Amino acid sequence: MNRLTTSPLEGARLGVLGGSGLYAIEGLENIQELEIDTPFGKPSDSFRLGTLDGMEVVFLARHGRNHTFLPTEVPYRANIWAMRSLGVRWILSPSAVGSLQEQVRPLDMVVPDQFIDRTHQRPLTFFGDGAVAHVAMADPFCLTLSRLLADVGESLMPDGRQLHRSGTYLAMEGPAFSTRAESKLYRSWGCMVIGMTNHTEARLAREAEIAYASLSMVTDYDCWHGHHDSVTVEMVLANLRANAQLATKIVRETAKMVADIRPVSTAHNALEDALLTAKKHVTDKTRRKLDLFTRPYWGEFGGS
Ligand SMILES: CSC[C@H]1O[C@H](OP(=O)(O)O)[C@H](O)[C@@H]1O
Numbered sequence: 001m002n003r004l005t006t007s008p009l010e011g012a013r014l015g016v017l018g019g020s021g022l023y024a025i026e027g028l029e030n031i032q033e034l035e036i037d038t039p040f041g042k043p044s045d046s047f048r049l050g051t052l053d054g055m056e057v058v059f060l061a062r063h064g065r066n067h068t069f070l071p072t073e074v075p076y077r078a079n080i081w082a083m084r085s086l087g088v089r090w091i092l093s094p095s096a097v098g099s100l101q102e103q104v105r106p107l108d109m110v111v112p113d114q115f116i117d118r119t120h121q122r123p124l125t126f127f128g129d130g131a132v133a134h135v136a137m138a139d140p141f142c143l144t145l146s147r148l149l150a151d152v153g154e155s156l157m158p159d160g161r162q163l164h165r166s167g168t169y170l171a172m173e174g175p176a177f178s179t180r181a182e183s184k185l186y187r188s189w190g191c192m193v194i195g196m197t198n199h200t201e202a203r204l205a206r207e208a209e210i211a212y213a214s215l216s217m218v219t220d221y222d223c224w225h226g227h228h229d230s231v232t233v234e235m236v237l238a239n240l241r242a243n244a245q246l247a248t249k250i251v252r253e254t255a256k257m258v259a260d261i262r263p264v265s266t267a268h269n270a271l272e273d274a275l276l277t278a279k280k281h282v283t284d285k286t287r288r289k290l291d292l293f294t295r296p297y298w299g300e301f302g303g304s
């Protein structure tokens with residue numbers, strides 16, 4: 001198998017996947033709008049390319065800028081493929097989550113380090129159609145990027161509000177919120193927060209060799225808490241509005257750090273030991289679809 005010889009990070013960009021309530025990013029300059037088509041269909045919206053405090057950034061609203069995609073319907077594969085095609089090698093994902101633990105309060109932030117996946121209606125891989133790969137997911141978020149994000153976030157949290165540096169994100173299908181029995185079950189599993197989008201993105205980002213980290217903004221106590229109202233969209237949006245400026249500040253400061261450090265991640269060569277099918281057994285159609293990711297290992301695909 002060929003080994004990587006050049007740095008994959010020269011000229012690499014930072015992607016930002018804006019979640020619920022975050023449909024643009026303040027401070028992005030020299031914006032270019034790009035429509036991208038992919039072998040996995042059309043992404044959620046056009047991409048906004050620009051510079052954010054010295055870093056080249058690509059922004060996408062994951063539910064579309066008018067919030068028209070359910071969590072199940074978000075074209076995750078197209079979004080991640082397109083990000084990679086634009087040279088993105090790091091993704092920050094500011095997202096709304098409910099809290100499953102008393103000490104994790106609305107308006108706190110979490111940089112999660114684990115997932116439990118309870119989604120069941122989504123494609124979770126770019127592979128298949130005759131090409132098999134098994135990437136490592138023991139650490140599903142990039143440890144290096146998450147540490148950077150948590151350091152920056154912690155330094156910017158106002159008094160009385162906390163950034164939690166680790167925790168398990170329970171990924172549910174939605175769109176309805178959980179039942180009380182489910183919420184209590186997830187608590188008993190030790191999960192810290194609950195959301196509907198990040199796990200799917202992290203899985204695909206890993207296959208696309210993109211480092212992924214989440215800035216999970218706590219908006220509610222889901223529905224398990226005896227003394228707090230159960231989650232509603234209104235509650236989520238009100239707390240997101242209250243947190244939007246801080247989230248933007250954290251993303252901007254982290255972008256500066258990424259520009260300076262250009263952190264290397266194990267995600268950047270996740271396919272190196274993951275590809276199982278020898279390329280001679282893979283059809284041209286599948287090679288073409290996967291070429292963006294498999295090029296360093298299988299060589300550039302020259303077929304028609
Ligand atoms: C608006 S409440 C449910 C919605 O909020 C979260 O969105 P995102 O992860 O895109 O910030 C959650 O995952 C649901 O999609």
Ligand SMILES: Nc1ncnc2[nH]cnc12
Pocket residue numbers: 096097098099172177178194195196219220221222223231236
């Ligand atoms: N309680 C909750 N459950 C699922 N997704 C959410 N996003 C924000 N709050 C949520």
